[in-house]
Amino acid sequence: MATAVTDLRGMTDALLTECKVQNIRDVDQLTEALASPAARKQWADKAGMPTQEILTLANRADLSRINGVGGAFSDLLEAAGVDTVKELAHRRADNLHQKMLEVNAEKKLTMREPTPAQVEDWIAQAKTLGGKISY
Incomplete structure (x- = not known):
């Protein structure tokens, strides 16, 4: 079972709201949503966060796909x-x-x-x- 986005370190209320809007519940879905630089820029703009913080979160979500790493x-x-x-x-x-x-x-x-x-x-x-x- 994939890690819930709510359990991901660095997740903010603004990002959780965007996850709800896009029906993203786990790190697999979040990794897909944040895979491209353009997508991360959109999320950063919506959340009012630096793109680098979104990239860090995307990398963390990607690592969390590995069984036993969480x-x-x-x-x-x-x-x-x-x-x-x-x-x-x-x-x-x-x-x-x-x-x-x-x-x-x-x-x-x-x-x-x-x-x-x-x-x-x-x-x-x-x-x-x-x-x-x-x-």
Whole structure:
């Protein structure tokens, strides 16, 4: 089951209103809606937000399509320097896992750290899914 848009960090009341208008309920639908630069510009104008914030939200929604990446793990990936599905697909699992452990030790973003197998699975999913956001 896809993550609800209401659970996505960075979602504002104005964006939630636009989601309701467009009947967007989950991150899969939101990723599709925000896939192009032109679409993100329209949403930014409607919400009164910078386009870069909409892009950040779109990337976060795109990452949330990966099973097991949500909430805290999404934040941890971002803090470790991975903020897109395309970027995740090109990472080495051992290096990324180590970086995530280091970041979590410093920032305490998750109570439970991801296992090496989880990170490998996320990378495999990212390679299969591909990123839906265009730049």
